Every structure is written in structure tokens, then in C-alpha cells.
Amino acid sequence: MDDSTASDxxxxxxxxxxxxxxxxxxVRRYSPRLYGLVYNMTSHHEDTDxxxxxxxxxxxxxxxxxxxxSRFHTWIHAIAVNMTLNFLKRRGRRGMMSLxxxxxxxxxxxxxxxxxxxSDPLRQVALRELQKKLNEAMQKxxxxxxxVVTMFDIQGLPHAEIAQILGISEGTVxxxxxxxxxxxxxxLKEFMKGLEG
Amino acid sequence: xxxxxxxxxxxxLKAYERPPSGYHERFLKEFQRRQRxxxxxxxxxxxxxxxxxxxWPNFEVPRVxxxxxxxxxxxxxxxxxxxxxxxxxxxxxxxxxxxxxxxxKPPVFIRESLPVSQPAxxxxxxxHFVLQPLPAYHEAPLSF
Numbered sequence: 052m053d054d055s056t057a058s059d060x061x062x063x064x065x066x067x068x069x070x071x072x073x074x075x076x077x078v079r080r081y082s083p084r085l086y087g088l089v090y091n092m093t094s095h096h097e098d099t100d101x102x103x104x105x106x107x108x109x110x111x112x113x114x115x116x117x118x119x120x121s122r123f124h125t126w127i128h129a130i131a132v133n134m135t136l137n138f139l140k141r142r143g144r145r146g147m148m149s150l151x152x153x154x155x156x157x158x159x160x161x162x163x164x165x166x167x168x169x170s171d172p173l174r175q176v177a178l179r180e181l182q183k184k185l186n187e188a189m190q191k192x193x194x195x196x197x198x199v200v201t202m203f204d205i206q207g208l209p210h211a212e213i214a215q216i217l218g219i220s221e222g223t224v225x226x227x228x229x230x231x232x233x234x235x236x237x238x239l240k241e242f243m244k245g246l247e248g
Numbered sequence: 249x250x251x252x253x254x255x256x257x258x259x260x261l262k263a264y265e266r267p268p269s270g271y272h273e274r275f276l277k278e279f280q281r282r283q284r285x286x287x288x289x290x291x292x293x294x295x296x297x298x299x300x301x302x303x304w305p306n307f308e309v310p311r312v313x314x315x316x317x318x319x320x321x322x323x324x325x326x327x328x329x330x331x332x333x334x335x336x337x338x339x340x341x342x343x344x345x346x347x348x349x350x351x352x353k354p355p356v357f358i359r360e361s362l363p364v365s366q367p368a369x370x371x372x373x374x375x376h377f378v379l380q381p382l383p384a385y386h387e388a389p390l391s392f
Contacts, residue, residue: 071283078279082272091262099267100275107279108286178261185258204259235259236251243254 059123066114074114077123078107084206085131091201092135092194094186102138106131121215128208129216132198139194181242188238196231203228 054062054076065073085106090099110127117126189197195217202208202216203224214221236243 075276075280078276079272082275083266086267086272087263087265090265090267096267103275104279104282108283111283181258182261185262200259204256205262207263232252232255235255239255239258240251243251 060119063114063117063119063123066111067117074111077110077127081124081127082107085127088128088131088201088206089135091189091205092132092139092197094190098138098142102135103131106134109134125212125215128202128212129218132202132216136194136198143194181239184239184242185235188235191238192231192234196227196234199224199227200231200235 054073057065057073057076059077059080062073062077066077082103085103086099089102089106090096093099093102106127110130113130117123121129189200192200198217199213202213203210208216210221210224213224217224
């Protein structure tokens with residue numbers, strides 16, 4: 052049977068029955084999405100890589116306990132967000148990461164590069180600079196606010212699912228988003244004006 | 249375009265950020281390698297326990313189990329604290345050695361006497377003794 056066409060639920064059931072290859076397909080399917088989630092919360096490629104390994108290892112160990120009360124998508128996102136928040140707390144205790152450490156080395160998607168190249172060079176440079184500033188502004192948010200912005204604005208998850216992942220109410224998700232957007236606007240005000248010009 | 253829409257547009261661009269090409273394939277291989285290594289490193293007891301749990305895939309520890317166990321332990325601890333078990337003195341006494349005897353003082357015997365109230369007796373009649381002129385055992389001296 053072709054694993055790539057199987058549903059998440061089917062792959063989970065097969066993993067629970069002891070078929071390890073079914074979990075490999077889940078890793079293949081979810082690693083790009085979870086990479087985006089963790090990377091935008093940590094802004095660090097090596098940390099993201101290590102964390103992602105731990106996240107999938109934990110999911111594999113815990114998959115017998117998955118009862119299907121929520122979607123697998125929600126379940127694995129909850130593991131990823133909780134482990135990343137714990138990691139960021141530990142990193143915070145060890146000493147705040149300097150903004151100089153923010154990783155801007157992750158390659159952009161070719162689709163994005165094509166879109167950026169189509170505009171004029173000055174605008175392209177401004178856009179790159181703005182992306183860098185955006186990463187820095189994201190790092191200035193609290194971990195919880197950054198998690199909500201990452202899931203809603205970057206990953207496009209609905210409020211209800213974010214609430215389920217974080218175990219909070221939808222109202223709290225909305226208020227965190229509102230506050231985080233205000234903070235980001237304040238940090239990026241000058242650069243956004245420059246982009247308009 | 250208002251500032252909020254502009255900000256959201258910028259944030260959406262971050263969705264295009266990708267790790268270096270081929271990263272995800274390498275990631276899966278590394279995951280499989282680590283899983284195998286962890287499996288080989290795991291002590292036999294852990295493997296046995298995981299296999300044992302696998303026999304009951306639907307088994308779930310009740311949510312209140314840990315809380316109940318903690319409560320029982322706390323109650324047992326509190327009960328012991330309030331009412332510690334009587335220890336047998338003989339059981340806890342250290343064995344006597346020869347040096348203990350050398351250091352030992354001679355035992356002091358204290359005669360224990362308890363005051364006993366005696367019933368009042370009638371006064372005893374006054375006695376007097378008369379010495380006999382001869383001893384109680386007397387034989388006449390032999391005469392030849």
C-alpha cells in the first residue's frame with residue numbers, strides 16, 4: 052500500500068499496531084510544517100533541528116496513548132508547541148539569546164525569491180532588510196505571543212485549533228494576537244513607512 | 249494598504265522560509281538512526297516493559313490514579329508521624345562486649361521496701377526472763 056495516499060488516522064493506527072514505516076511517513080509529512088513552526092519560534096536552525104528530532108521521538112513514544120479525540124495534526128502540533136515553549140524557557144534561564152544570534156540563513160522558497168525578483172531591486176533590498184527586522188521584532192515578543200503569531204499569521208491555523216493546541220480559550224488567542232500585532236507594528240513602524248515610499 | 253494588512257502580508261512571507269534543500273530527507277534518515285540507537289541503548293527492562301504495555305494498547309492510567317496514590321502516601325506518612333511504632337528495646341540494644349564489662353561498676357543492690365501499713369496489734373504482754381541456776385545441759389561431774 053502507498054503510504055503517501057494514506058490518511059493520518061490510518062498511519063497512526065498502523066504505527067500503533069507496530070508498523071514503524073507508517074510513522075516514517077508521518078515524519079515525512081509533518082516535518083516541513085513543524086519545521087516552520089519551531090523555526091519561527093526559535094529563529095535558530097540548529098536549535099530547530101535538535102528540537103524537531105526530540106518532538107518526533109516523543110510523538111513516537113507517546114503514539115500508543117493517542118486516542119483520536121483530536122486530529123493527529125492538532126495532537127502533534129500541541130507536542131511541538133509545548134516542547135518548544137519549554138525549550139525557550141530553559142534557553143531564557145541560561146541567558147537571553149542576543150538578537151545578533153537570530154538566524155537569517157534559512158533559504159527562502161524559490162517561489163518567494165521569484166516574487167521578490169519581479170519587483171525593483173531597491174524594493175527587494177528593502178524587503179530583505181524588513182524580513183530581518185521582522186525576525187528581530189518576533190524575538191522581542193514573549194514566547195507565548197510569538198507562538199500565537201506563528202500559528203495564526205505564518206501557518207494559517209484557525210483560532211479554534213490554536214486554542215486547542217495551547218489549551219486556552221479562543222478569546223485568549225484573539226487577545227494575544229491583538230497585543231502581539233500592536234507590538235510588531237511598533238517595532239517595525241519606521242521600516243514599514245520606508246517600504247511604502 | 250493599512251499597517252495591519254501590511255504587517256500580515258509580511259508575516260505571510262515568512263511562511264516561504266525554508267531550510268536548505270534536501271534537509272527533510274536527511275532529517276528522516278537521522279531520525280531513523282537515532283531511533284535505532286535509542287532502541288539499542290535502552291536497558292532490557294525498558295524494552296520488556298514497553299513490550300508488556302503493548303499487550304494492552306487500550307490501557308490508560310486513570311486520571312485520578314496518581315493523585316490518589318499521592319494522597320494515600322501522604323495520609324500514611326501523617327499517620328506514622330503522629331503515632332510512631334514502639335520499638336523493641338531489646339532489639340535495638342547493642343551487643344555487649346568484654347570491654348563493657350571492664351568499664352562496668354559493681355552493681356548496686358537497692359533493697360526495695362515499700363511501707364506497708366500494718367494493722368494495729370494489741371500491746372504484747374511484758375515478758376521477763378529468769379536465769380536458771382544451772383545450764384540447760386548439765387551433767388554431774390564424774391567422780392571415781
